[in-house]
Amino acid sequence: MSKVFSAHAVSVDGYVSGRTPDGDKEFGRGLGDAPMLFDWYFDGDTPSRLFDGFKLSEPSARVFDTAAARVGATVAGRTTYEHSSHWGGGGPHPTAPLFVLSHRPAPEISEKQTLVTTGIEDAIAQARAVAGDKDVALMGGGVLTSALEAGLVDEVILHQVPVLLGGGRPFFQDLPEHVRLRLIEAVPAPGVTHLRYEVAR
Numbered sequence: 001m002s003k004v005f006s007a008h009a010v011s012v013d014g015y016v017s018g019r020t021p022d023g024d025k026e027f028g029r030g031l032g033d034a035p036m037l038f039d040w041y042f043d044g045d046t047p048s049r050l051f052d053g054f055k056l057s058e059p060s061a062r063v064f065d066t067a068a069a070r071v072g073a074t075v076a077g078r079t080t081y082e083h084s085s086h087w088g089g090g091g092p093h094p095t096a097p098l099f100v101l102s103h104r105p106a107p108e109i110s111e112k113q114t115l116v117t118t119g120i121e122d123a124i125a126q127a128r129a130v131a132g133d134k135d136v137a138l139m140g141g142g143v144l145t146s147a148l149e150a151g152l153v154d155e156v157i158l159h160q161v162p163v164l165l166g167g168g169r170p171f172f173q174d175l176p177e178h179v180r181l182r183l184i185e186a187v188p189a190p191g192v193t194h195l196r197y198e199v200a201r
């Protein structure tokens with residue numbers, strides 16, 4: 001059976017997006033808010049095999065492309081979808097279809113995207129069905145938390161960036177109980193440490 005995993009760039013103080021440079025309260029509008037979380041996409045000489053325009057350090061390219069090649073479908077939270085400008089009607093991955101999880105209608109959803117309002121189990125089941133023997137990637141701390149609560153997550157990948165953002169949108173959210181993780185890979189690279197954890201069941 002295919003796996004379910006998440007991969008997020010996270011500051012050491014646990015934020016996945018930062019606040020606006022002028023310090024207003026409109027947190028977390030995506031990449032532009034905290035470009036330092038994603039500098040490692042572009043700070044090397046090794047082009048990504050899957051993402052046009054990405055030039056990473058050699059160890060980051062290896063980790064990034066390995067994870068990207070696993071993805072057969074993506075499930076993103078509504079906030080990530082909104083903060084990513086709906087990916088212009090496409091998705092975050094060059095080939096994998098996108099499922100957007102929400103409790104509300106999304107009039108802007110395109111014919112290439114699928115809105116799911118029937119819960120995380122259904123979203124992951126639909127994503128699995130199209131992913132075939134590839135894996136399902138989760139995007140957004142809220143979606144990851146829902147999936148962890150449902151016991152549906154196999155791996156959590158953190159691209160930990162050595163910065164304290166000091167504010168923004170926290171990645172980690174409340175869970176009803178502890179979730180034990182096992183570190184299965186740690187790859188230090190320029191400007192980022194790639195940490196791959198398996199969810200212990």
Ligand SMILES: NC(=O)c1ccc[n+]([C@@H]2O[C@H](COP(=O)([O-])OP(=O)(O)OC[C@H]3O[C@@H](n4cnc5c(N)ncnc54)[C@H](OP(=O)(O)O)[C@@H]3O)[C@@H](O)[C@H]2O)c1
Nearest residue numbers: 008009028030077078079080083102103140141142143146
């Ligand atoms: N650094 C990175 O690598 C990275 C990666 C991805 C995203 N991001 C950023 O991280 C932030 C994500 O924010 P977030 O973690 O608060 O949100 P999120 O997971 O993207 O979205 C949360 C929303 O998803 C919907 N949702 C979640 N679980 C659900 C469930 N079980 N059933 C139905 N709907 C459900 C709800 O939408 P409704 O309120 O509509 O019901 C909820 O408010 C964004 O700023 C994004 O740009 C960063």
